[in-house]
Amino acid sequence: MxxxxxxxxxxxxxxxxxxxxxxxxxxxxxxxxxxxxxxxxxxxxxxxxxxxxxxxxxxxxxxxxxxxxxxxxxxxxxxxxxxxxxxxxxxxxxxxxxxxxxxxxxxxxxxxxxxxxxxxxxxxxxxxxxxxxxxxxxxxxxxxxxxxxxxxxxxxxxxxxxxxxxxxxxxxxxxxxxxxxxxxxxxxxxxxxxxxxxxxHKRAEEDIRIDWSWPADVLERLVRAQSAPYPSAFTFHKGKRLEIVSAVVSQGRYGGTPGRIFYREGEGVAVVAGADARTGRNHGLAITRVRTEEGREMPALEYFTAMGGYLTSRP
Structure with missing residues (x-):
């Protein structure tokens, strides 16, 4: 033809x-x-x-x-x-x-x-x-x-x-x-x-912004969906943009406020996730690699030198 x-x-x-x-x-x-x-x-x-x-x-x-x-x-x-x-x-x-x-x-x-x-x-x-x-x-x-x-x-x-x-x-x-x-x-x-x-619709900047009220399994898939060469999913830490390069669903269940930097688990740092995180029934997102605003990529355990504080959707 x-x-x-x-x-x-x-x-x-x-x-x-x-x-x-x-x-x-x-x-x-x-x-x-x-x-x-x-x-x-x-x-x-x-x-x-x-x-x-x-x-x-x-x-x-x-x-x-x-x-x-x-x-x-x-x-x-x-x-x-x-x-x-x-x-x-x-x-x-x-x-x-x-x-x-x-x-x-x-x-x-x-x-x-x-x-x-x-x-x-x-x-x-x-x-x-x-x-x-x-x-x-x-x-x-x-x-x-x-x-x-x-x-x-x-x-x-x-x-x-x-x-x-x-x-x-x-x-x-x-x-x-x-x-x-x-x-x-x-x-x-x-x-x-x-x-x-x-x-x-087409993907845009707003679609890769992490919302910590989402369940950890959805956030883990969002991170995988934004794999290189796509722009990485991102959050903010202490007012600066932080890209999440890799993450897994935590083994433990973590309660409290979504976005709380909670606990070192294995090779990652567990962050509280899910709209109902206050119940303590949710797994968190264990972040394993990050990229800073300056473009430096590193293990999450190296970046997060202390637990506590929050990751947020906005600066």
Missing amino acids: RVVMFGYQTWGHRTLQALLDSEHDVVMVLTHPKSEHAYEKIWSDSVADLAEEHGVPVVIRNRPDDEELFARLKEADPDIIVANNWRTYIPSRIFDLPRHGTLNVHDSLLPKYAGFSPLIWALINGESEVGVTAHMMDDELDAGDIVLQRSVPVGPTDTATDLFHKTVDLIGPVTVGALARIAAGESDFTRQDRSQASFF
């Missing part, structure tokens, strides 16, 4: 590579200009560079809504558009233009975690598996019929970085496998159960 690809960052790069390695003919590529957004500088393999290396025409747009682009798409005469990590709205006159419509590849197990940063949100929420879904595009965000879906388990110590590497390897097989079904004339795809749908 003649394919036009819409994509950006490493997700789009992997999709384009899979298409170039397949039997299909990539006739045009659309991608976004480079961004300085913190999350868009991560996993930023260039779709444009890969296309140009293979002699594929490249169009760069923030939004695909101008008449010149529409004319070029009509001239390209695609059988299908394949999109992955396209960051802005694609109008219906474009996604309906190809003979077989538009296939979107999304890094979640739809209908859950539509929208942005699905792996990070899924890890924070304690999901047991994550994956990649190829679905037909329609007017609603990430809501079209599912053509192919593959999953991988989330391990007890997996970070968001681990899950990225697990799921990015699914992009090629899912994309090519979905196209094979479409090329074979299949159309009886799986409708999404919209009652199970959830939608998530």
